[in-house]
Amino acid sequence: MRCEVRTITREEHLDFVRERPSVSHLQVPAWGDVKEDWRPHSLGWFGPDGRMAGAGLALLRPVPGIGRSLAYLPEGPVVDWDDDDLAEGRLRPMLDHLKGLGAFTVRMGPPVVSRRWSAERVKEAIQDPAAHRLADAEPSTRDERAEAVAERLRQAGWRPAGEGGSGGFALGQPRQVFQLPLAGRSLEQVRNGLNQQWRRNVKKAEKAGVKVVEGDGEDLGTFHQLYLETAERDGFTPRPLEYFRRMWEALRAEDPDRMRLYLASHDGETLAAATMLTVGEHVWYSYGASTARRREVQPSNALQWRMISDAHERGAAVYDLRGITDTLREDDPLLGLLRFKVGTGGEAVEYLGEWEFPISRPLHKAFEVYLATRRREG
Template sequence: MPLRMQVISRDEHLVFVAARPSASHTQLPSWGEVKPDWRAESLGWLDEEGRLVGAGLVLYRPLPKLKRYLAYLPEGPLIDWYAPDLGERWLEPMLAHLKRQGAFSVKMGPPVVVRRWSADAVKAAIADPAARRLTDAEATSHDPRALDIAERLRRAGWRQTEPGGEDGFAAGQPRYVCQVPFAGRSLEDIQRGLNQQWRRNIKKAEKAGVKVVRGGYEDLPAFYELYAETAERDRFLPRPLSYFQRMWTALTAEHPDRMRLYLAHHDGDLLAAATMLTVGDHVWYSYGASTARKREVQPNNAMQWRMMTDAHELGAAVYDFRGITDTLDESNHLLGLLRFKAGAGGEAVEYLGEWDFPINRLLHRALEVYMARR
């Protein structure tokens, strides 16, 4: 029997998330406030006894000049993805509700892990000239249930999509991430998991006198100055300062320790800064920024180690470096980022990716054409 769908309150949504071991920060009510160009709605799945058994944050983005919407559930919804009746009991009621709300297309990102590669496996894959992508290397572990979910989604009419940016309609979260497992490990165990270069750089930063401190809302402009420099150097389009100010205000209002800012100084100069997000026992390194000056004092390693230390003190089960490239091509500038994250003892993790359901195929196709031209 299909579950009953209804809009739920912020408090109901937060209570449901708090009872789960892990949930993405993009599935919190506060995330809707970070995205003012989208209309946010908290959805709940109720069983036959009226108990809340699933929840999701839906973001609606209107089509220009039309009251039709792209409905997006980033890294969600939070439901029983392994249920044998996933389509009929869980997803069909959701699609019916979103259609009533005027959605012409639905995008979601099941929080389901397909494969994992240990830090050693990633290192071996990078060194293997025959491996062009992570998927060419043997995974350390894989979950066959994830492939079954993918097949059931395809049969139900869902289409797997490639990840994109988040600007405008190009909504997307990373399919491949790098995570350092913390559960059941002491800080000394985690430190031993750092590679030699990481340990050397942390010591170098300490010897040089790099100081890492926590900042507040008033320090966001200083963070942003470094972030804008990073964007110009690495050739990506930066978000405006107002985005980070809105993010801080919304997330810390929901929980005072949901978002943190870290700043790495050397002799009075700000050299690196980063934001850290926490939901339950999952901690994310969210946005990072650094200057090209004084790289020899290794402020990034010092800052990340402070963040990892604090995350461990918070009781984190995982420290999540977020997105990585799946390419192992030496000519790709993102390979250095993969090396950096795996060097911290991070394992590469492949999620099921994002999936689209075209409710109105004509409008969905028009959106695809529009995005391709952009």
């Protein structure tokens, strides 16, 4: 079935999102308000009967000097990825529409899971000297659907982002994430699924008197101070406070439950903070921050447990701790974070990854050369 793709209103897009158990928080209309350097377009897929059969948030970023734009659909679009006519019936109309909006390259992230590893499998892989990457470990489950989707994309001219050595343009969502399933489990079962160290740390925080509260927009400044300390300690470039204020205002204007802020304190000092995002039955731990002071009272474990408990109480099916490293080397600075997430007893989840389609191959190639030059000079 070939669909017609056209620009839809925010409300039409949001109605489509509300009708589903969940979609990525990067595919709700308000996310376009967060990314101020991009021009957001809500797209709708319409079948022959005129009913909407899919939706997506496309972010277009004009490239100076050429009058054309990059188009990006992070963790989207939301369409039937099992459709045998995926390429011509769903994706070709999208490409034609985005070309009409001035795009020279389209990048998307199909929300299709390819493999899963249980917490025990990940733990075994970390301890196995022969396993250098998560991909070296045998997955607990493998989804053949993902392989079929990948084959359809390749045959239609799509390619994995960065294939060919350019690294793709400077975007990208994590391909591997860590998720804690909550559906069908009592909170006691979830707590019993934590590893021994996690349970011990949660109890230690409770005995030490760590308090976790839900904050408001006025507390974003406190969060950001901890976030800056975290960035300096862990060596990443922090986002400005204005970014988080924009997130708070845009997402909560769309839905008051879309974004929440949690703060953990001890003896009146805030030691850790985190943002939580919710779309339908899916909850994400989005940004986290902490100080190196008083780590012995385990504020991060207390913070996460409160967020997991609240997600469970609100009926979430999954608590998503977002990106993890694929590298299992002991010298990888992100390995400690992976161990922390594995302690929840959840599972590592690998998606199909991001894919690109060059609508204009000369412009796409020229842009890749430009990026490669900037990386060498930087």
